[in-house]
Amino acid sequence: MAVRPATLARPAPLAGRRSTLRGVLEREGVFSWLMLGPGVLFLLAFVAYPFFYGIFLSLEDRRVASPGIFVGLANFATLAHDAVFWQVTRNTFVYVAITTVLKLTGGLGMALVMNQAFRGRNLARAFLLLPFIVPTALSTIAWMWILDPTFSVVNWLLVRAGVIASGYSFLGNATLAMGSLIVVNTWRGMPFYGITLLAGLQTISSDLYEAAAIDGATSVQRFRYVTLPVIKPVLIIVTMFSVIFTFGDFQLIYALTHGGPANATHVFSTWAFDIGMLAGQLGMGAAVALAILPALAVLIVGLTFYLRRE
Amino acid sequence: MKTRREFLTLTASVAAGAALGPRRAAAAPKAMTVVRESSFIKAFDDYFAKTLLPEYEKLTGIKMSYEAVSVGGMLTRLTTIAETKSGPEIAMTAINWPHLFDSSLVDVTDLATEIGKKIGPWHDNIFDAAVVNKKWKALPWGNIGQLEVYRTDWFKEAGVSKFPDSWEDLLAAGRLLKKAGHPFGFELGHGFGDNHGWLYPLLWSYGGREVDKDGKTVLIDSDETAKAVDFCRRFYRETMFEDVLGWTDVNNNKSFLGEQISCTNNASSILVVAKRDFPEIAKVTDHGLNPQGPKGRFHIINAVSHAIVNHAPDPAAAKAFLRWLYDDKQMSRWLASGDAYYAPFLHGYDNHPMWNPEPRYLPYKESLKTARLHGWPGPASHALSESVAKYVLVDMFAKACRGDSTKDVIASAAAQLKQIYKAK
Numbered sequence: 001m002a003v004r005p006a007t008l009a010r011p012a013p014l015a016g017r018r019s020t021l022r023g024v025l026e027r028e029g030v031f032s033w034l035m036l037g038p039g040v041l042f043l044l045a046f047v048a049y050p051f052f053y054g055i056f057l058s059l060e061d062r063r064v065a066s067p068g069i070f071v072g073l074a075n076f077a078t079l080a081h082d083a084v085f086w087q088v089t090r091n092t093f094v095y096v097a098i099t100t101v102l103k104l105t106g107g108l109g110m111a112l113v114m115n116q117a118f119r120g121r122n123l124a125r126a127f128l129l130l131p132f133i134v135p136t137a138l139s140t141i142a143w144m145w146i147l148d149p150t151f152s153v154v155n156w157l158l159v160r161a162g163v164i165a166s167g168y169s170f171l172g173n174a175t176l177a178m179g180s181l182i183v184v185n186t187w188r189g190m191p192f193y194g195i196t197l198l199a200g201l202q203t204i205s206s207d208l209y210e211a212a213a214i215d216g217a218t219s220v221q222r223f224r225y226v227t228l229p230v231i232k233p234v235l236i237i238v239t240m241f242s243v244i245f246t247f248g249d250f251q252l253i254y255a256l257t258h259g260g261p262a263n264a265t266h267v268f269s270t271w272a273f274d275i276g277m278l279a280g281q282l283g284m285g286a287a288v289a290l291a292i293l294p295a296l297a298v299l300i301v302g303l304t305f306y307l308r309r310e
Numbered sequence: 311m312k313t314r315r316e317f318l319t320l321t322a323s324v325a326a327g328a329a330l331g332p333r334r335a336a337a338a339p340k341a342m343t344v345v346r347e348s349s350f351i352k353a354f355d356d357y358f359a360k361t362l363l364p365e366y367e368k369l370t371g372i373k374m375s376y377e378a379v380s381v382g383g384m385l386t387r388l389t390t391i392a393e394t395k396s397g398p399e400i401a402m403t404a405i406n407w408p409h410l411f412d413s414s415l416v417d418v419t420d421l422a423t424e425i426g427k428k429i430g431p432w433h434d435n436i437f438d439a440a441v442v443n444k445k446w447k448a449l450p451w452g453n454i455g456q457l458e459v460y461r462t463d464w465f466k467e468a469g470v471s472k473f474p475d476s477w478e479d480l481l482a483a484g485r486l487l488k489k490a491g492h493p494f495g496f497e498l499g500h501g502f503g504d505n506h507g508w509l510y511p512l513l514w515s516y517g518g519r520e521v522d523k524d525g526k527t528v529l530i531d532s533d534e535t536a537k538a539v540d541f542c543r544r545f546y547r548e549t550m551f552e553d554v555l556g557w558t559d560v561n562n563n564k565s566f567l568g569e570q571i572s573c574t575n576n577a578s579s580i581l582v583v584a585k586r587d588f589p590e591i592a593k594v595t596d597h598g599l600n601p602q603g604p605k606g607r608f609h610i611i612n613a614v615s616h617a618i619v620n621h622a623p624d625p626a627a628a629k630a631f632l633r634w635l636y637d638d639k640q641m642s643r644w645l646a647s648g649d650a651y652y653a654p655f656l657h658g659y660d661n662h663p664m665w666n667p668e669p670r671y672l673p674y675k676e677s678l679k680t681a682r683l684h685g686w687p688g689p690a691s692h693a694l695s696e697s698v699a700k701y702v703l704v705d706m707f708a709k710a711c712r713g714d715s716t717k718d719v720i721a722s723a724a725a726q727l728k729q730i731y732k733a734k
Contacts, residue, residue: 063410063692064389064392064393064410064411065389065392065393065410065411065412065413065414066413078729081729082726082729083722083725083726084700084726148561148564149551149553150553150564150565150568150570151564151568169551169552169553169555169556170556171499171553171556171557172499172551172552172553172554172555172556172557173552173555173556174555174712177556257499257500257556257558258499258500258501258558259500259701260499260500260555260556260558260701260708261498261499261500261555261556261708261712262555262705262708262709262712263701263705274699274700275696275699275700277385277386277389278385278386278695278698278699279692279695279696279698279699279700280389280410280692280695280696281692281696
């Protein structure tokens with residue numbers, strides 16, 4: 001068939017435009033920004049803006065519904081002289097440190113068990129995720145009943161079994177209240193460790209274990225020299241995430257104790273909320289919230305460097 | 311009022327507003343929203359949302375909506391409304407919130423004056439809560455009183471036929487009742503109302519004060535405070551149990567209705583719920599005024615009110631609605647639906663039929679005479695809110711109850727209050 005040169009010539013400009021657009025889109029620099037764009041915009045709007053606005057607020061004497069007055073670091077200086085602030089700091093670190101150790105060891109144990117072959121394994125995995133899936137506000141209500149001295153099933157069992165004469169005051173005693181919150185947070189957070197570490201465990205080739213077994217390694221040695229080195233990066237990442245989440249834990253503490261008794265369970269997030277939203281001191285509330293930042297920054301930078309070195 | 315001209319101008323505008331009434335709203339917005347914290351009395355909310363609002367809608371053509379906020383969440387909601395300058399036109403306020411949100415609220419002095427003339431006068435003690443710089447910033451519809459709620463049968467069994475009139479007598483009764491297996495349970499934890507509801511009155515009744523009228527002189531470090539703290543420690547140890555130190559507002563209700571405690575400090579919601587769900591307990595439940603101490607008897611004010619936010623597109627329309635709502639024809643029916651949960655601050659309602667069906671609610675009306683705002687006699691300031699939000703007073707008493715020395719707990723509270731009130 002004869003081809004008319006004109007027919008070939010006409011589409012040329014359109015094809016040129018297409019190829020230009022496609023060409024532009026296919027450039028790595030453009031395409032990557034197109035893909036990153038929505039995420040970056042989201043982060044700017046919902047993370048960066050509130051974060052920098054928080055810093056801005058913390059430098060102001062800013063009361064609710066009133067214009068702020070720049071006070072520099074005065075809010076932080078006030079906090080440094082407040083005994084409750086130091087109590088809250090101590091509470092936060094105790095809460096985060098103990099729950100992290102418990103969740104890490106418990107989650108690792110959970111992952112190791114879930115990595116074994118046994119009947120009903122998939123069902124067990126699904127059930128173990130439940131604490132993480134159920135909305136915190138709902139599960140906290142259940143815990144409220146469990147820890148209630150009058151209606152507590154734990155107290156009921158202990159009293160009926162003759163272990164104790166009268167029920168424990170799980171939320172009225174300062175030490176028990178913190179202990180109770182740690183238990184509930186561990187219960188809720190352990191599946192996150194368990195499932196994430198399980199994913200890490202499943203990447204380990206069985207050849208490595210077989211080779212170690214042939215070399216006469218015991219099960220402890222296999223864990224120490226095969227399992228642990230392989231899952232270490234996952235372990236560090238999951239710990240970092242968990243520490244960040246736990247530092248910011250709010251719902252559970254607010255619903256169960258609201259920081260009581262006598263501030264024994266107040267942490268940065270709950271205290272910041274009370275000062276910012278209930279006292280109307282938005283500047284001071286932001287300063288309290290930002291007080292977590294140095295600890296988190298050191299942790300994140302430290303772990304990131306460690307991971308890079310590894 | 312500075313001049314006669316200003317007085318005449320105000321009077322004329324009040325008269326004009328009264329004459330126009332709800333009709334003014336007909337030319338105004340197509341819709342308005344009222345936001346309030348859910349009441350413990352469902353019928354009260356229902357009457358507002360399902361009867362009063364549709365009536366006003368029919369009258370004016372304005373679509374009226376009601377937004378309910380969960381109990382304890384209204385201050386946060388109000389903060390977001392004021393900060394974002396968006397949302398409902400009419401919002402509930404309580405405690406000292408009109409002072410906190412002063413710059414975001416419309417002056418409703420004209421309405422308050424008008425209502426005061428018709429069904430008032432207003433109780434004197436409401437001015438501290440609702441009037442900011444001589445301007446009414448909210449219109450109270452009632453007080454959620456905090457009184458002693460007790461089991462008449464167990465008190466009688468312990469030989470106490472009349473509710474004790476003094477804190478010492480209540481302590482004596484509590485000793486007997488605890489021995490009989492019926493301890494008291496007064497909240498000492500971080501709830502939002504039942505803790506301050508009895509601890510401020512206790513402090514005041516012993517002559518203690520947080521801060522002076524000037525809002526600068528911290529007075530907490532006094533012999534009177536020490537006596538109140540010492541009493542509280544004995545009261546806790548001899549009549550209660552450890553868990554009250556961690557209680558929030560739901561716990562004493564649950565515990566009373568679970569027949570675990572014989573006396574607590576609460577609003578009338580315990581009896582209301584008992585009548586509905588536990589009629590046998592309701593039969594043996596009654597209310598008593600807070601006992602008096604060496605320096606008198608006190609109660610707490612929690613004046614729930616309506617305020618108009620100043621970003622409302624048409625404040626005049628919002629005012630017209632409130633003028634209609636606070637007319638006796640509406641207000642009377644609405645209050646009656648509330649089971650006497652709200653004690654009105656208007657003397658015209660002192661003998662309102664709302665008090666007739668249930669005489670056991672009468673102490674809530676009586677308590678208004680001796681009711682004061684949190685932090686009294688200090689001003690209803692931002693500092694007061696900070697003290698309340700930081701539980702300074704509650705923790706002072708709670709720490710003493712758990713075993714800290716009186717001197718230490720007062721010193722700690724004094725240090726906090728000096729920082730909050732920026733006192734030297």
